[in-house]
Amino acid sequence: MMRAQVWWACVRLGALHRFAYRMEVLSAVVSAAVVVFLNASVWNAVVDGRPGLAGLSPVEVSTYAVIAWIATIVSATRLDEILGARVRDGQIATDLIKPLDLHLWLILRDLGRAGASAALTAAPVLVLAASVFPFVWPSRVGSWLWVALSMVLATLIGGQLAFLIGLVAFRLKNVSGLAHFKASATAVLSGAVVPVQAMPDALRDVVVWLPFQGMSHTPAMLFLEQLDGAGVTRALGVQAAWVVGLFLACRWSWARAIDHLTVQGG
């Protein structure tokens, strides 16, 4: 375990990395805007002239389509590919010569990355999308608080899922296939592409038990104020349970993966 000062330094590092290249910051905004606009356009077309969809009014569907994608932009991470690449080229050696808990280190770094993404990418795209598409803002200040908390939990879920996949690299040396699979699975199962309510019953029954919906469906529902008091507690509780569950899975896997590490290259 590390001290608070180190935690903070680490969160800061994640954010600093995000600011390193001006063009990257700009292109992240542009590509996020394109995807969000595409998704929102499709769903606005779907509900056009209808009373709503799966209990959501047209304007709520439109808002869901925007928020769910933006949440994924913040919570989905390339940590798996980063960790995989460090194992593949042996750079992992330089992480292991520092008195760091690599799991916490990478997760906190990802939190910093997510914070920077929220400020630099998500916020401008949100404002832009809200001014173009039918959109409802939360009516209560408290909802913002729940959304923020939910986004932190969403990021911790995304980060730890990616960490687990990255650990596979310790055995297999290559994770890009798995990482791609995870990225597609996340987009579909989180509700970012299709709102969870609108999924076929059989799929929805499975999806609500998976961690992915915590990465965008839950924040979107909180943003739309679709949940009552107990519902909010339950939704955040499920997210928190996944954070804890994945935390334990990461600890357990890390202890085993490190035994199999062979640092490549001279």
Next chain:
Amino acid sequence: MTALVEVTDLVRTFQVRPRRRGVVGALRDLVSGRSVEVAALSGVSLTVGAGEIVGYIGPNGAGKSTTIKCVTGILKPTSGTVRVCGLDPWKERSAHVRNIGVVFGQRTQLWWDLAVVEALDLLAAVFEVPPDLYRSRLGALQELLDLQPLLRTPVRELSLGQRVRCDLAAALLHAPRVVLLDEPTIGLDVAVKHKIRAFVRDLAARDGVAVLLTTHDLGDVESLCHRVVLVDRGAAVFEGTLDALRARLGGRRRLVVTTRGPIPAVARDQLAARLGVVVGELAPDRVEITFAAGQSASPIVAAALEVLGATVDDLSLAEPSIEEVVAAFYAEQRS
């Protein structure tokens, strides 16, 4: 002298999957790859004491990097023991890494996109160096390694020599008692090499740091190392001083005599007969007398002066170069 690094009978094996050739071979590998056990280290022992610089040398693939990885604690030994400052690097990694500073010449431990000073700040936080100590150490390192102009530069924009200097500073911020240098001078120009050598020499002499150095640059070894360990095919094949290595291999010393005017052939033969050594002609006015490394030069100098007399203009004595010695050693091991 207390040994800070103790490696005893270190063995490390790897599972390797030999690949078949071509596309068909690659496809067959996907389905039925068989793995083979290969021993990278088969019983290496070595020690490094406080204030000592030990050169760890050997041909490519000899097991140098594997040893360093086991000593840094990033690789689990298959068998044998490694102790650094009394700790097991593998089992007590987080306590152990506070005792060591590592420089991998071929990669950086700094963060590619951060400015050097940001990276050093972060490392100081990670290693929990108290702020006032950090300030004074950074000041000293800045001076010694000439870092001042580099601090604001992102790591990715540094030249190789600048990067290695910054990596050295990074490795020493937490004042480690053991420093592991894995090919620290690879690819560096002569001036930077000299600077780094002087720095490392001081580190051992002044601060009593134990230094384990792997290198292919025998200039590093010759100018720095008190002792060398030669490793080949996973086993230590020699341990001792450079002089001991020279003596053991029977390296050759050379006395070159230059005269005013040509040296008659008869004088050369006379010298050879008298000393029982080889006398070669380098130029009409220059001969080279070759003799064993263990032999004293004075009787040979005396004989040369006596036979060639007042025509002798200059004498120079050359020791066998460490390059020759090590090359001879590798050759001996392979035969």
